[in-house]
Amino acid sequence: MHAIMIDRPGGPEVLSWREVPDPRPGRGEIIIDVTASAVNRADLLQRQGLYDPPPGAPPYLGLECSGVVGEVGADVEGFAPGDRVCALLAGGGYAQRVAVPWQQVMRVPDRVDPVEAAGLPEVACTVWSNVFMTARLRKGETLLVHGGASGIGTLAVQLAKAFGSRVVVTAGSAEKIARCLELGADEGIDYREEDFAEKVRADVILDIIGGRYLAQNVKALKTGGRLVVIGMQGGTRGELDLGALLVKRASVHGTTLRSRPVDEKGAIVRSVVDDVWPLFDAGAIRPVVHARVPMSEAARAHRIVEAGEHVGKVLLTNDL
Template sequence: MHAIVIDKPGGPEALSWQQVPDPRPGPGEVLIDVAASAVNRADVMQRQGRYDPPPGASPYPGLECSGVVAEAGPDVEGFRPGDRVCALLSGGGYAEKVAVPWQQVMRVPDGVDLVEAAALPEVACTVWSNVFMTARLRRGETLLVHGGASGIGTLAVQLAKAFGSRVAVTAGTDEKIARCLELGADEGVNYREEDFSERIQADVILDIIGGKYLPANVRALRTGGRLVVIGMQGGSKGELNLGALLAKRASVHGTTLRARPVDEKGAIVRGVVENVWPLVDAGVIRPVIHARVPMSEAAEAHRLIETGEHVGKILLVG
């Protein structure tokens, strides 16, 4: 098969389309003929040499894919060749084939074509696990999403609104804020022009920025609020005012998804299938796709995501 290989960390030019050995499904694994993958910030970090795959994972980038089951290994439950699926991966999505534990595989929702389905696994699992499983967002509460126009952000806006919450977002342009409002957000702040903590008070904050936003995030939390940090685009260190945190009886959670054990990922996937997929089937939630790029031209897709001009997901089509 062919896959995107990183021979040496660097810029987008470090990504090359090469012939590599075919993967084989082990016990409990499904082999997928990949129709599409999607670009995530974690892929950019891996390309730069700042985010190695977990032990045992594919060395090729790509944390999600869609496609058709080609083969099911021993001890696989519920999937057989020919099934249209999408999957949460620990790596290997930028390839023509990938082997993945069956617990991380989901059937493609009705009303979503096979290629578009590649835009769903990583963002759906990230939002469901962090906003609902960890932070336990409730109906009527306010969710603040940083990076509201990102793949994660566009899904978080739609899902939180579907569950009856109020949603605020931050974004870097008025155009991006307008797109978030079209998706259902109630309020948006252009972070280049305004301190979000001076206007927004939230029960739950989903944060991809990290250290740079920590003080303002604590200021923006309501009493009993929950801050969930899932990224460090603004650095890994920030000043935490413990007095303010205690006074608000608030909490800070830091989570990652990629390196979790299969059983934990499987529990998240089951939650997504049970709670998110029916909303996708009904058309209440839809994947937001900015561009489709041939997988062999992944370098161009990485250049595009690094401009920060996209809204939603960038797909790599096989």
């Protein structure tokens, strides 16, 4: 098969499409013939040598994919060759085939395009596990989403609205805010022009920035609020006012998804299938895709994401 290889840590130009050995299914694993994958921020960090894959993961980039089951290993439950699926990966999506534990595989929702399904597993599992399983957002509460126009943000807006919450987003342009409002957001804040902590009080905050926003996030929380930090685009360190946190009886959660054990990922995947997939089938939420790029041109897709002008997901497609 062919896969995207990293010749050396660096910019998008270090990515190359080369022939590599085909994966074989281990016990409890499925081989997926990959229709498409998607670009995530973690891929950019791994390309730069700043985010190593967890032990046992394929060396290739790619945290999610869609495709067709090609082979099944021993002890696989509920899947057979020919099934149309998408999957949450620890790596390996930028390839023509990938091996993945069956617990992390999901059938594609009936109303979702098989290519667009490639951009769902990472964002759906991230949003659902953090906003709903960890922070327990409830109907009538307010969710603040940083990076509302990102892949994670565009799904977080739709899911929170589908469950009856008020949603406020931050974004870096009027155009991005307008797109978030179209998806159902109640309010948008241009972080270049305004201090969100002066404008909103939220029950739950989904944060991709990290250290730089820590003090503002705590200020923006309501009493009993929950801050969930899932990214560090603004650095790993910030000053936490414990007095403010205590007075508000608030909590701060830091989480990752990629390095979790298979059983934990499997529990999240099953909850997504039970609670999120029906919303796609009902037409209540939808994938948001900015561009489809041939997988062999992954460098171009990385440049699109690094430029930061996209809304939703950038997909990588295979011609099998």
